[in-house]
Amino acid sequence: MSDAPTAMPALPDFLCFAAYSTGHAFNRLYKPLLEAMGLTYPQYLVMVQLWAEDDQTVGALGGRLFLESNTLTPLIKRLEASGFVTRRRDPADERQVRVVLTAAGRALEAQAQSVPGCIFEATGLTLDEIQRLTRDLTTLRDRLLAGGT
Amino acid sequence: MSDAPTAMPALPDFLCFAAYSTGHAFNRLYKPLLEAMGLTYPQYLVMVQLWAEDDQTVGALGGRLFLESNTLTPLIKRLEASGFVTRRRDPADERQVRVVLTAAGRALEAQAQSVPGCIFEATGLTLDEIQRLTRDLTTLRDRLLAGGT
DNA sequence: CACGATTAAATCGTGTGCGATTTAACTAGC
């Protein structure tokens, strides 16, 4: 095993800070694009999932986003208030709430088509570089989540 | 230039989501370590800066963290309430507030010595891999921040 | 069938992030 750092490193050397600040930088870049559609970034992530597969439970959405109902319930209620989704208890299991797109929610996908391209341009990276970085980060994230257990 | 994606990709393919979720995973890993010291993760980032150089203005701290006074002022007030820093107007320029470590704040650095090592272990990466990923993310972040102008 | 254990959402409180505005202090130009 390599040596762990002993002295306190400087801020720019923190991998955690690089991830933290890059996440916020993405959020700032997305904000004006999504604001035009009436979405926040976490709301956009929920919509992306519903566009891929409609009629999902809160738990299923949260499982892929690594978020729980304490965060998702109010977020989805705001999506409902905006008219993009409806929420209803699953008749087969009343514990679960199923989230379903409205016509307006489905229509939003067309407007969102240009968003990934805009973000891609701003990264200044090639598709290969993006894929590698995404893979590396995903691996790291899964290790961190496993280590926290 | 490479082609930008046209169809809406799936969630795991989003680089932004990889950064977003990795940031949260780091936060969850840090939480129990920092909680024992009475800090949150953003508060820890401020303390790391003050340990490197004491007596900084809110603006200087925010410049390196990419945060503004709307976020930092209440955060630093909580650090003050916890007894780790003091805040006082700079006599030479009363617009600025200088943040200074207390004895308790300086003492906390010793307790924090083990934190980077714990995080390093959890990443499962080598120092080289960490440095490369940190560099790649920092480059990306700076491009995103520049693009948002 | 009963009943304790488990599961899914919702609720609550605290602490960020951040756009927008406000307040106070400095600076520049006349």
Next chain:
DNA sequence: GCTAGTTAAATCGCACACGATTTAATCGTG
């Protein structure tokens, strides 16, 4: 040396995150 413009913090409102708890529904075992 006065005033317009700029700068630094602070304030305000809203939307996440998340630990902890609560509520309601289902499951498992006898």
